[in-house]
Amino acid sequence: MRELFDLQGSYNEVTGGLYSGDPYPIWHRLREEAPVHAGTVHELTGIPDTLYFQGLPFPDRPHFSAFSFEACNEAFRNPAVFASSPEAVDAGPEARIPGQNMLAMGGTQHRRYRGLVQPSFLPSNAGWWMRNWIEETVHLLVDDFAAEGRAELxxxxxxxxxxxxxxxxxxxxxxxxxxxxxxxxxxxxxxxxILTPIVAARRADPLDDLVSILVQAEFADEHGATQRLSDEEIHTFSLLLLAAGSGTTWKQMGTTITALLQRPDVLEAVRADRTLLRPAIEEALRWMPTDPMFSRWVTEDIEFHGQAIPAGSVLHMCVGAANRDPERWDDPDEFDITRKVKPTLAFGQGAHICLGMHVARGEMTTGINALLDRLPNLRLDPGAPAPSFVGMYERGATAIPVLFDPK
Structure with a gap:
């Protein structure tokens, strides 16, 4: 666990995990100078290393980075020009392209494939996730340390x-x-x-889980005949959902918990009034999104917010900077759970907005509520190094050592 989830370890080094500075003052300056700049986000921030992330490194393509909310939001919502893959894909409703995941699809094809699983991730199905997996997982984890009086969260x-x-x-x-x-x-x-025998078992005997939904999903082919996903298509779906589902929410939850622990008065206000937890989570998503950059491939020459961008370029949308744009939020650097909630870009926008965002919110809500319910007098451990925020393209908190009154 510690090796896999160490933001500064070798596993995350390629995404800029060793970066320990605060990029926001630099991003503020860049946004004030121009909404869009030539170069990558990390280069413009002062990191000369080659980093890998969505849209990186692609050294043979021109790179540009957007820092204002307006520019980033516009790019998210214009997939015809700012495509989600190097070769914009929309093979039509009948096409089946094994091995290609939804992030690389466009238009009709993307809508069809996403529609097969999207109902499972809607807010109306939050109870399904809570009942089957989230609540039991959360309380089993708290059981492990509730009697100790200390933990690393x-x-x-x-x-x-x-x-x-x-x-x-x-x-x-x-x-x-x-x-x-x-x-x-x-x-x-x-x-x-690992998945192959599970898929085979669910085809023979479906259960109440996500693989069963995938094996039973139906769509009409070009002749109107009902088809189901192949094993390869299910594997491709699964790889995407497993990566997205296990790789981001934990960092965002850690950021939210750290922000609250660093402000004991805000933490106590949330403990006393749980209706404040939702705005606290939304504010953390705005204030420090765990993935502060998304990328798109430019399909045609375009003049974009004062910058001439040629076809074939990569546009990096610095949503970390966009979410603190003073044109949209007053005092944007302040973590303020009382501010009016407005849509942010933390989960992206447009057709490719994060499929699992409601599950992520459910995990954070259930997890933080359990900590507040079961760990009296929860506080940072003054005898341990205080958590700090690190990382360039995957940002999050370092270790979160806490004390509490054991039960």
């Missing part, structure tokens, strides 16, 4: 919840959850080997 709590939730929804036994996480992005075949 980032790895022992935050990191475990999403990975156990998403792997559980795929029918993966708990003892294999970390094998899935370790293999993501490194050994996809190892994940397919």
């Amino acid at each position: 980032n790895v022992d709590f935050c990191a475990a919840i999403p990975v156990l939730t998403i792997t559980g929804s795929f029918g993966v036994p708990m003892e294999q959850a970390l094998d899935i996480r370790a293999a993501l992005g490194r050994d996809q075949q190892a994940i397919v080997d």
Whole structure:
């Protein structure tokens, strides 16, 4: 767990995990100078290293970065010009392209494939996720340390919840959850080997889980005949959902908990009035999104917010900067849970807005409520190093050591 979820470890070094500075003053300056700049976000922030993330490195393409809310939001909402893959894909409603995940699809094809699973991720299905996986996972984790009077919340709590939730929804036994996480992005075949017998079992006998939904999903082909997803298509879906479901929410939950612990008066206000938890989570998403950059591939020459961008370029949308744009929020650097909630870009926007955002919110809400319910006098451990925020393209808190009154 500690190796896989150490933001400054070798696993995350390629995304800028060693960056320990505060990029926001630089991003403010860049946004004030111009809404869009030539160059990548990390280069413009002062990091000369080659980093890897969505849209990076692609050294043979021109790179541009947007820092204002207006520019980033416009790019998200114009997929015809700012496509989600190097080769814009919309093969039509009948096309089936094995091995290609939804992030690389466009138009009709993307809508069809996303529509097969989107109902499972709607707010109306939050109870399904809570009942089947989230609540039990959260309380099992708290059980492990509730009597100790101390804990490290980032790895022992935050990191475990999403990975156990998403792997559980795929029918993966708990003892294999970390094998899935370790293999993501490194050994996809190892994940397919774990999923293959589960898919076969659900085809024969569906249960109440996500794999069963995938094996039973139906759509009409070009002749109007009902078709179901192939095993390869299910594996591709699964790899995308497993990566997204286990890789981001834990960092956002850690950021939210840290922001509250650093402000004991705000933490106590949330403890006393749980209706404040939702705006606290939304404010954390605005104030410090865990993925502060998304990328799009430019399909045609365009003059974009004062910058001439040629076709074939990569546009990086610095949503971290956009979410603190003073044109949209007063005192944007302040973590203020009383501010009026407005839509942010933390989960993206447009057709590719994060499929699992409501599940992520459910995990954070359930997790933080459990901590406040079961850990009296929860506070940062003054005898341990205070948590800090690190990372460039995957930002989050370092270790979160806490004390509380044991029960």
